[in-house]
Amino acid sequence: MNMWFLLNPPGKATIHVENVDEFKWLNSSYCPVLRQLESSAMKEYYFKADHSTAGSSNLKYRNPKYLSMLNHLRFYLPQVYPMLDKILFLDDDIVVQKDLTGLWSVDLHGKVNGAVETCGESFHRFNKYLNFSNPHIARNFDPNACGWAYGMNFFDLEEWKKKDITGIYHKWQNMNEERVLWKLGTLPPGLITFYGLTHPLNKSWHVLGLGYNPSVDRSEIEKAAVIHYNGNMKPWLELAMTKYRSYWTRYIKFDHPYVRRCNLSE
Structure with a gap:
């Protein structure tokens, strides 16, 4: 990555490439999902040849990307960038077509996450991603709440730290040790963690x-x-x-x- 940007200077932009191995706080004693990914139960779930529940719905969650801690770094942005007050998060499968400077002028009204909502009349709502037969989910969330997109998110890191977003994420990730609240991935815990803390952006952004x-x-x-x-x-x-x-x-x-x-x- 460093060599790419040396050979392809990005104009006036400043590029800082981080090495995940330098994040000393990224360990299984601090990060619940890392502890879970290292567990024998998770390894068996992924690598055992004979899965009795290996239907099409489960095969999706055996995609190797769900084993990557890199997917979960989005819940640790204040630790990755401790000096920043706001940050724009972009996935690696996006194309930026227009200037995004205007996002810095968007008033999040005290919320932490600015994101484009993805729900229509009956789809991409919380009940698609979370297990509402579980009392912890049913008691705390609205099944008809609107889902939103990870991939282009504008985060207020000051509000993040005030509201202890990473701590909220850790609490729910610990409760999902047996994958009874949601299966895998980062959108379900994102919906939970930023519940009531997400400001909808205009759909033209994303x-x-x-x-x-x-x-x-x-x-x-x-x-x-x-x-x-x-x-x-x-x-x-x-x-x-x-x-x-x-x-x-x-x-x-x-x-x-x-x-x-x-x-x-x-």
């Missing part, structure tokens, strides 16, 4: 679904500040949806030696 939804409106894509290839059909893979791929390829330097090694087709 348009999702380019990695799975063939019906995203082209005009919405072109107006969006950020587009997100969430889903399995990433634009750098052969199974990418052709209609969306050009929004990514237009920024790729296919003649760059590093990119040529990736064996990407134009």
Whole structure:
């Protein structure tokens, strides 16, 4: 990563590449999910050959990405960047199409997380992600509460620290040791952790679904500040949806030696 930015200077931007191995606080005694990922029960869940519950719904959660602690670093932003008051979080499968400076002028009204809501009339609400048959979930959350998108989030880190967001995340992650509150991933604990603390952003900031939804409106894509290839059909893979791929390829330097090694087709 350091070499990439040395060879491709980012203009006026300042780039700081962090090495996760330098985060001494990132250990199993402090981070519940790291302790859980290291447990024999979790290893058996992932690596045992014969799964009696290996239906299609469970196969999704055996994707290796769910074993990565890197996915959970988003809950430790004040520790990663202790000197910052606000931060814009971007996933690695997004394309920034427009200037995002205006986000710094958005009033979060005391909330911690600025995010685009993803729910419609009956979908992408809390009951899709959380187990409402569990009394801890049923007692604390509204099943019809609107879900929101991880991938482009504007966080107020001062409010984060005041409200002990990381502590809230740890509490619920500890309670989910046996995966009875939600299965895996970072969106369910995100919905729980930032419940009542999320301010909805205008949908033009962040348009999702380019990695799975063939019906995203082209005009919405072109107006969006950020587009997100969430889903399995990433634009750098052969199974990418052709209609969306050009929004990514237009920024790729296919003649760059590093990119040529990736064996990407134009």
